[in-house]
Amino acid sequence: MPKYFSPEIETAPRSEIEHLQSYRLSRTVRRMYDNVPTYRRRMEEAGLTPDDIKSIKDLSRLPFTYKQDLRDNYPYGMFAVPPEELTRIHASSGTTGKQTVVGYTKHDIDIWSECVARALVAIGAERNDFVHVSYGYGLFTGGLGLHYGAEMMGATVIPASSGNTARQIQIFRDFGSSILCCTPSYALYIADVMKQNGVDPKSLNLKAGFFGAEPWTEQMRAEIEARLNIKAYDIYGLSEIAGPGVAFDCACQKGMHVNEDHFMIEIIDPETCEVLPDGELGEVVFTCISKEALPLIRYRTHDLATITHEPCACGRTFVRMSKPAGRSDDMLIIRGVNVFPSQIESVLLSEGSVDPHYKIIVDRINNHDVMEIQVELSGEMFTDQVKGLEEQQKKMRARMESVLGISPKITFVEPMSIERSEGKARRVEDRRKLH
């Protein structure tokens, strides 16, 4: 029997959700227009006043907000409330530039906590659960976000924070931690340490985990589930919108429900900015419709995902988003078609390549865009026959064409011949001279 923290809204008919969204959207737009000069100017440039925004149908007319806006108005210039109304400050880690600061009123903390409480209940958390929070506590939203949500739903919080893995495992054992919250990579690290120290996960009380704050794959999910003997769930969020809990897996593990009464989601073509229908991969854009301090409108996340309005077996009517499949910053436009390196990687993985190393080369020959994908040929893929290798190339090309919509040339290259770089790999070489 599925349980909900806020059943009346989580299972509400779509028309009811949309009605509420329309009301909240128009109020939020007015709040931003009245209090945030940067956004007011942007609306004026678009020829819009708050009166033009009456329902969710008007959402796509609104101008976007970008991470750069938060940087340009550092620290508090995008806030829509005076300091006396603030309750808390968080900040992003600043890994891709200057850190960005976000603020919350008491009301904002409450709705964020409610979102996390809904998420925890959706994965089966009960009042007698011990929610072990191994996200960092501090300016980062992970630790306090899960903490407040777990308290709101009535579970017991173990605020372990991150680090000292041996001690974390000791706490699992002694305190009976039943739900683990941390990054997926840290979950795997905990599993490694447990194995080294001979701790059998079956001897622990752990039954589930909420993992987020970094991209992870279905393969990682399977690995965490097997190695920690738990169910692994995804929780999505970003500090600019709230923090973890913007969207969450339910027990079905078939996409993350967006807390749509607080955050509206759109998927757009990052180039044309056109709103895309269900199932099409594009950039995730969020609009906060109930927050007070920082209700960003049409915030460009640069995360790539799809959404679906298909009913979910759990009974929730909130739209579901897929696991983010990469970043729109990496997008290429080839013959007018948007191509994301992450799509190419997923094809190579599905073709049995364990650790694909590839490079995308785009060129323009006789005014025609051509794409070549160089793939390092691993031992498992190699055969002693030309025919066998050519068949693999053909198959890969067909798979790429069905996924990307254009047919690339596939070239096999020797292992280690594609340059490795520290940190983020530059997998694309665009030789087109377009400027």
Add this chain to the structure above:
Amino acid sequence: MTTKQISIFIENRRGRLSEVTDIIAQNGINIRALSVADTTSFGILRLIVDDPERLEAILRESRITASITSVLSVCIANQPGGLVALLRLLEDIQIEYMYTYVSQEGDDACIILRVDRNEEAVERLTAAGYHGPHA
């Protein structure tokens, strides 16, 4: 009659073949027979060597993609009609590729065959009096 062949993936670019053969020479491995299959973008170098397992390990360490395949090594009479007699025996067996070399021991010509049904080919050839090179 069956022997181990090592196949090496080589990108089609200037100097690569000599780089790979240099690694083989540096490790004191003698090449007894070879063939190269080439396409516009890559080649497959197929070798019969003294110690294919050792060579495979060396190549793996040098991050060169290689694999070992079981092939047939058959002696045929070094005279007109020697090859065609053998091929007739294998008419219904698919031959993926073949190449020849002259053995060091005598007048026989040796032929390396990659077929789709090794065991059946060996049976048939042995019954007809064919044999592999003397090791």
